[in-house]
Amino acid sequence: MSSHSAVDVIRTKRDGGRLSDEQIRWFMTAYTAGDVADEQASALAMAIFWRGMEADELATWTQAMVDSGERLDLSTITRPTVDKHSTGGVGDKVSLPLIPLAAACGVAVPQLSGRGLGHTGGTLDKMEAIPGWRAQLSNEEFIAVLAAEGGVICAAGPGLAPADRRLYALRDTTGTVESIPLIASSIMSKKIAEGTDALVLDVKFGSGAFLADPEQGRELARTMVGLGTAHGVRTTALLTAMEQPLGRTAGNAVEVEESVEVLDGGGPEDLVEVTLALAREMVALAGLDVDPAEALADGRAMDRWRAIVAAQGGDPDAPLPRAAENDVIAAGADGVVQRLDAMSVGVAAWRLGAGRARKEDDVSATAGVICHAKVGERVRAGAPLLELRADDPSRFAAAHEALAGAWTLGPDPASPPPLILDRITPD
Numbered sequence: 464m465s466s467h468s469a470v471d472v473i474r475t476k477r478d479g480g481r482l483s484d485e486q487i488r489w490f491m492t493a494y495t496a497g498d499v500a501d502e503q504a505s506a507l508a509m510a511i512f513w514r515g516m517e518a519d520e521l522a523t524w525t526q527a528m529v530d531s532g533e534r535l536d537l538s539t540i541t542r543p544t545v546d547k548h549s550t551g552g553v554g555d556k557v558s559l560p561l562i563p564l565a566a567a568c569g570v571a572v573p574q575l576s577g578r579g580l581g582h583t584g585g586t587l588d589k590m591e592a593i594p595g596w597r598a599q600l601s602n603e604e605f606i607a608v609l610a611a612e613g614g615v616i617c618a619a620g621p622g623l624a625p626a627d628r629r630l631y632a633l634r635d636t637t638g639t640v641e642s643i644p645l646i647a648s649s650i651m652s653k654k655i656a657e658g659t660d661a662l663v664l665d666v667k668f669g670s671g672a673f674l675a676d677p678e679q680g681r682e683l684a685r686t687m688v689g690l691g692t693a694h695g696v697r698t699t700a701l702l703t704a705m706e707q708p709l710g711r712t713a714g715n716a717v718e719v720e721e722s723v724e725v726l727d728g729g730g731p732e733d734l735v736e737v738t739l740a741l742a743r744e745m746v747a748l749a750g751l752d753v754d755p756a757e758a759l760a761d762g763r764a765m766d767r768w769r770a771i772v773a774a775q776g777g778d779p780d781a782p783l784p785r786a787a788e789n790d791v792i793a794a795g796a797d798g799v800v801q802r803l804d805a806m807s808v809g810v811a812a813w814r815l816g817a818g819r820a821r822k823e824d825d826v827s828a829t830a831g832v833i834c835h836a837k838v839g840e841r842v843r844a845g846a847p848l849l850e851l852r853a854d855d856p857s858r859f860a861a862a863h864e865a866l867a868g869a870w871t872l873g874p875d876p877a878s879p880p881p882l883i884l885d886r887i888t889p890d
Contacts, residue, residue, distance in 0.1 A: 566764075568758050575619040799877050
């Protein structure tokens with residue numbers, strides 16, 4: 464008979480106390496085993512939301528989440544392993560060009576990714592637009608692709624941090640998603656369990672991000688860098704802006720197409736800037752003296768992309784699916800784009816079918832939004848401003864509603880704010 468009870472754990476945190484290591488380990492084990500009810504876990508999540516967690520308390524909480532399942536063994540990989548995680552945003556397709564780019568520089572990237580929920584698609588949703596590509600790999604296949612190609616993108620198996628899987632679903636339905644300790648432990652438990660040597664975090668802030676306020680983003684970045692360091696994973700973070708969409712596309716197939724443009728030496732400047740900045744962080748953590756810009760320019764990154772896609776059953780030469788219908792929104796006057804709201808574009812893409820409201824929903828590979836003009840660019844009256852794509856034209860009306868007031872045109876020159884606000888390293 465255990466000396467602990469869920470009610471005592473909840474009361475301790477509710478009253479502002481620090482949970483003991485024993486309480487945390489008992490709770491995580493009991494909850495994973497189904498011996499603690501979901502309503503009790505919900506109550507504890509709300510108590511953490513309001514009361515927070517001390518750094519060492521959160522480190523134990525995160526370790527207990529890791530210990531709830533298996534930890535991958537990457538010891539057979541001869542290259543230095545460095546992963547990347549983004550907190551997500553509208554048009555954030557950076558993982559697609561970044562993983563082959565880092566692999567081309569000599570890094571092994573073990574990317575366990577997720578599916579999108581809400582206004583933005585996940586990395587797996589984007590990759591599944593490629594004909595034949597598959598997200599589900601066994602642990603043996605995961606290691607084999609990583610060893611052979613230098614990078615892998617696949618779904619996390621059910622054995623990785625199962626406590627997080629249960630808590631994540633609860634947080635979404637109990638209004639506790641925005642808790643920094645809960646966000647940080649959710650992300651970092653999976654990355655620590657993944658077994659990577661090092662990790663680069665892209666923590667986004669702004670209209671289209673999970674956290675709108677840059678100070679909240681900075682606090683989350685510091686918390687996650689601290690957790691990684693405490694668990695032996697060399698971790699750095701970049702704080703990046705998400706006030707307007709990243710690149711010119713928001714969707715699934717359209718984002719793959721844009722990613723391939725980057726790997727081919729083109730693509731939008733902002734997307735290239737963030738991709739190269741994160742690649743440089745990854746290369747530095749791996750201790751390699753390589754310039755990622757050269758690997759992008761000389762075609763090595765594109766070669767890695769083709770190999771990684773093919774290793775998971777995809778055809779890198781197959782045409783990407785294209786929407787049956789499109790609807791162009793034209794500029795109403797001459798002017799310079801002063802503002803293009805990322806969240807509005809993301810919600811429009813979601814309403815067109817690119818995202819999901821529930822985990823079990825299907826997503827459209829072809830739906831999305833193309834941004835023909837972004838902040839600082841001049842447009843003429845009647846010229847395309849945004850282009851909506853969908854297979855079902857009845858979705859266009861709801862997307863138009865989402866975009867009402869999403870942009871501002873004016874006569875004055877304008878510049879987007881800096882993309883990279885800060886770099887967070889261990890204390």
